[in-house]
Amino acid sequence: MSLFANTTVLLGKELRTEFRSRELLTTTIVFILIVLVLFSFTFDPLSDEARRFGAGLLWLAFLFAASLMLQPCFLREQTNDTLSALRLSVSDPFAIFLAKLAANTLFLLLTELLLLPIFAVMYNVRVLPVLHWIALVFFLGSLGVSIAGTALSAISAQARMRELLLPLLLLPLLTPILIASTEVTSALLDRSPYVQWKGVGFLVAFDVVFLTALWLFGEYLLEE
Amino acid sequence: MKNLGSVFAAYLVGWAVFFAFYLTVARRTALLREELDRLKQSMKKGS
Amino acid sequence: MWKRGFVGAAVLSLVAASAYASFFIAPTERTMGLIQRIFYFHAASAWAGMTAFSVCFVANLLYVWRRQPKWDSLGVSAAEVGLAFITIVLITGPIWAKPVWGIYWTWDARLTSTFVLWLLYISYLLLRTLIEEPDRRALLSALFGIFAFLDVPLVFGAIRWWRTQHPAPVIMGGPGSGLEPTMRAVFFFSVFALHALMAFLIVERYGLEKLRVELEIVRREAEAV
Numbered sequence: 359m360s361l362f363a364n365t366t367v368l369l370g371k372e373l374r375t376e377f378r379s380r381e382l383l384t385t386t387i388v389f390i391l392i393v394l395v396l397f398s399f400t401f402d403p404l405s406d407e408a409r410r411f412g413a414g415l416l417w418l419a420f421l422f423a424a425s426l427m428l429q430p431c432f433l434r435e436q437t438n439d440t441l442s443a444l445r446l447s448v449s450d451p452f453a454i455f456l457a458k459l460a461a462n463t464l465f466l467l468l469t470e471l472l473l474l475p476i477f478a479v480m481y482n483v484r485v486l487p488v489l490h491w492i493a494l495v496f497f498l499g500s501l502g503v504s505i506a507g508t509a510l511s512a513i514s515a516q517a518r519m520r521e522l523l524l525p526l527l528l529l530p531l532l533t534p535i536l537i538a539s540t541e542v543t544s545a546l547l548d549r550s551p552y553v554q555w556k557g558v559g560f561l562v563a564f565d566v567v568f569l570t571a572l573w574l575f576g577e578y579l580l581e582e
Numbered sequence: 583m584k585n586l587g588s589v590f591a592a593y594l595v596g597w598a599v600f601f602a603f604y605l606t607v608a609r610r611t612a613l614l615r616e617e618l619d620r621l622k623q624s625m626k627k628g629s
Numbered sequence: 630m631w632k633r634g635f636v637g638a639a640v641l642s643l644v645a646a647s648a649y650a651s652f653f654i655a656p657t658e659r660t661m662g663l664i665q666r667i668f669y670f671h672a673a674s675a676w677a678g679m680t681a682f683s684v685c686f687v688a689n690l691l692y693v694w695r696r697q698p699k700w701d702s703l704g705v706s707a708a709e710v711g712l713a714f715i716t717i718v719l720i721t722g723p724i725w726a727k728p729v730w731g732i733y734w735t736w737d738a739r740l741t742s743t744f745v746l747w748l749l750y751i752s753y754l755l756l757r758t759l760i761e762e763p764d765r766r767a768l769l770s771a772l773f774g775i776f777a778f779l780d781v782p783l784v785f786g787a788i789r790w791w792r793t794q795h796p797a798p799v800i801m802g803g804p805g806s807g808l809e810p811t812m813r814a815v816f817f818f819s820v821f822a823l824h825a826l827m828a829f830l831i832v833e834r835y836g837l838e839k840l841r842v843e844l845e846i847v848r849r850e851a852e853a854v
Contacts, residue, residue: 509776513769517759527756527773530748531780534787541791556790564783571779575772578693585664585728592667592721593648596674599720600826603713607833614840621847628854 361456364448368457376465386427386469393419394473394480404482412481413544417536421503424466425525428507431458432515441580451577455508459572462504463497470496488546491553495546498561499539505568506531512579534564640822640829647673647815647822655815664728671721673819674714675743677827681711682750682778684831689774692767701767702838703831704774705757708750710830714823715747738792742785749777749784763845 376382397415401407435441444454471493478485485492507528514524542557651669658665685707692700722740723733734740753774760766808816 506776510773513756513773516765516769517756518761519759523756523759527752530745530752531776533745534780534783537787537791560783560787560790567779567783568776571776575693575775578768579772581768584662588724588728589652589663589666592724593670595720595724596670596717597644599713599717600830603710604830604833607830607837611833611837611840614837614844618840618844618847621844621851625847625851625854 361450361453364450364453365456365460368444368448368453369460372457372461373464376461382427382430383465383469386423386465387472389426390419390423390469390473391476393422394477398480408481409483409547409549410544412477412483413547414536414540415481416477417499417540417543420466420470420499421529421532421536422525423469424462424500424503424507425528427465428462428504428511428528429514429521429524431462431508431511433511433520436515442582445580451580452573454580455512455572455576459501459504459508462508463501466500466504467496470500483547485547488551491546491551492543495539495542495558495561498558498565499535502535502561502564502568503532505565505572506535509568509572509576509579535561538564636829640825643822643825647819650815650818655812656809658812661729664725667721667725669816669819671718671725673816673823674717674721675739676820677823678711678714678718678746680824681707681714681827681831682746682781685711685750685774686778689771689778692771693775696764696768698763698767698842699839701771702835702842704767704771705754706831706834706838708753708774709834710827712747712750712754713830714827715743715750718743719747736792738789739785741792742788745784745788746781749780753777763842 394415397419398408401411432441435444445451448454474485474492474496477483507524510527510531511524514520514527517523538557538560542554542561545552545554545557647669651666655666655669657663685704688700688704688707691697692704719740722737722743726735726737727733753770756773757766757770760769
């Protein structure tokens with residue numbers, strides 16, 4: 359079976375598993391909400407500051423949520439050693455990663471888009487006119503987070519203190535995503551919104567670099 | 583001559599870091615070498 | 630054994646000479662005065678640190694490819710030495726900043742990027758302490774090391790592009806750019822001296838690591854007997 363076919367099958371499995379219980383999605387959404395509310399206590403949410411800092415806080419919340427949400431990614435494959443089964447079922451282990459990172463990107467994107475209206479209301483920003491652009495930056499940013507997060511999740515699943523380890527490894531690595539995504543989002547939420555193409559290009563570059571790295575080295579992450 | 587203290591402090595701290603690093607490595611190396619020799623001796627005696 | 634001592638003394642003299650040059654040969658800078666002399670140590674340490682991390686990166690790649698323990702030993706040695714140099718950059722930066730701008734931390738682009746770099750390699754070392762099995766530890770930390778190193782240009786790029794908008798003071802002018810010839814010579818001599826120190830420290834640390842690995846093997850043999 360081709361890489362595409364393998365990935366599609368595995369992706370279907372990932373999605374089915376999650377949508378059966380939806381526990382990952384619901385807990386992630388609630389977590390981001392909590393973080394947003396907590397952030398609002400640290401400054402005046404209706405001031406001009408909120409408008410300027412809003413995008414950054416939003417992405418910080420996404421990053422924190424992702425570093426928690428990505429934990430079960432490979433951990434759950436350790437019970438009953440389903441990882442070995444997965445490895446046997448595909449010819450190219452990259453399919454496993456592709457499927458997982460596609461699923462993670464989808465989950466992240468879903469939670470982000472669901473929270474967008476709430477964020478817009480809480481922080482008093484207009485999102486409707488630039489909705490498609492926001493969706494684009496959400497996608498590119500979440501893709502980057504998922505690629506790095508899926509890879510690192512495979513690493514932390516094999517170490518001790520994994521709950522603390524994944525955020526520890528992931529968050530410094532994602533600094534470029536945080537900066538670029540915040541910049542692009544902030545430009546879109548500005549009083550006179552515009553698309554920061556430099557940022558979009560940078561996000562694409564990040565995604566390409568890490569996807570390539572994952573393609574080159576992914577199989578070693580899954581070694582016995 | 584203003585800030586002479588700061589410049590000295592910077593260089594001293596820097597060298598202190600390197601010395602500390604080197605000394606810890608040297609000490610651990612000596613300790614390990616000792617233990618390695620000890621183990622090798624005891625194995626020679628044992629067999 | 631004595632060769633090591635000789636090399637060590639030679640490296641020490643080089644470093645001492647570069648410090649002498651920084652204080653007595655380099656001319657005093659016009660605007661900042663004496664405090665600017667920290668630059669020779671601060672910037673040269675940054676370069677040496679980056680070289681060490683590059684060595685770590687190559688060692689990581691070689692380990693993933695060859696799976697020989699010596700590459701893992703080289704990787705961790707280079708990472709630790711690199712971290713020592715970067716720590717010095719992060720300490721001398723604020724010591725420089727305080728007299729000149731009145732504050733210890735200026736969120737200067739380079740210093741901030743360096744801080745993230747420091748965090749990445751601390752994570753590398755922390756990861757190693759959390760995996761017990763040696764082969765697994767070597768492989769997983771090598772893979773993380775590779776990802777971390779690939780991230781470094783992206784970190785520096787992003788911070789430089791978007792976080793230097795504010796009129797933040799620049800801790801150092803571009804190395805070698807706009808430097809008066811004597812200053813440039815002193816700077817490159819410092820770079821050379823600190824690289825020599827870096828190489829010496831990596832070799833020492835590598836020796837320790839090899840001993841540790843050998844000790845493990847002998848211990849296991851002793852237990853088998």
